Amino acid sequence: MPRFDVTTVGEGQLRYSVPLGSHLERASQLDVNVTGTEANVTSLLSRLGWRCGWVSALPKNPLGRRVAQEYALSGLDLSAVHWSEDGRLAIYYVEFGTPPKGTQVYYDRKGTCFVNMTRDDIDWDYLLDTRLLHISGLSVPLSPSINAILREAVERAKAAGIPISFDMNYRSRIWTTDEAAEAIAPYLQAIDILFFARGDAERMYGFTGRPAEIVQQLGELTSASAIVTSLGSEGIVAWDRDSIHIEPAKDIEVIDRIGAGDAMVAGVLHGWLQGDTFKGLRYGVLTAALCLTHYGDAVYITRGELEDLLDSPDLDIVR
DSSP states (O other): OOSEEEEEEOOOEEEEEEOTTOOGGGOSOOEEEEEOHHHHHHHHHHHTTOOEEEEOEEESSHHHHHHHHHHHHHTOBOTTOEEESSSBOEEEEEEOOOTTSOOEEEEEOTTBTTTTOOGGGOOHHHHTSEEEEEEETTTTTSOHHHHHHHHHHHHHHHHHTOOEEEEOOOOTTTOOHHHHHHHHHHHHTTOSEEEOOHHHHHHHHOOOSSHHHHHHHHHTTOOOSEEEEEOGGGEEEEEOSSOEEEEEOOOOOOSOOTTHHHHHHHHHHHHHHTTOHHHHHHHHHHHHHHHHTSSSSOOOOOHHHHHHHHSSOOOSOOO
């Protein structure tokens, strides 16, 4: 039996944000949260009882230790993290907004320990001792060496018969749609589960139409046996090459949108690991809702609590 249920490669970060109604350029204090899209997914899966491992690089300083301590508390295995004497930690800044101005995100990710990693820094035996390899398109453009690491990870996993999950995670402040489409094309032909937001499908490929049409259009680009598309406030749609299932979103009051996509991916994979991708959609809309209704990227919940919420009516107070 593999050591892990899910392994991943990704960058740890700190998120600095100002309260709603405040501006970064006038900020006198910042709220701090630990984040990182791949680790957000695997740390939530760890809280849900799955064995997960994270390959990354962190600076050997208080900021790096802050990230490591947060993920260690979730149960995420950090034994393959490369600790660097040089380099820095990635940061991004958030200014929350409401219409007519949306939330703004500003990245500070150049020259970090993670983007300077090479294949020699990767414990390949660790990474491939798993039931599922999860990667994100967000990491592909960070540096040529990271792209090479991810390509090799996919090739090795494919050769070993390990299923691969890929979440597009397009970010317009990191690369253009044309650059993204060209770079991820090889990945799409090697993966088993594809996560792709409806907005990204439209921006990158011009795909529009009903949810069923969008997942089928995405299916023409990939060899994945399962295509999962987030529909924002409408929910999630999935196609397993045989049938299509739509799970409506929860009716909630949104507090913080950032991290909800990662929470949704973790929820769907929670179902997939149990052998039921379509049930994973039910988990996915619930974990996304939990993320949307509090500040920060992480969702703090146990498997038992998630199951209790899955079929329970909304409750104001539990006494």
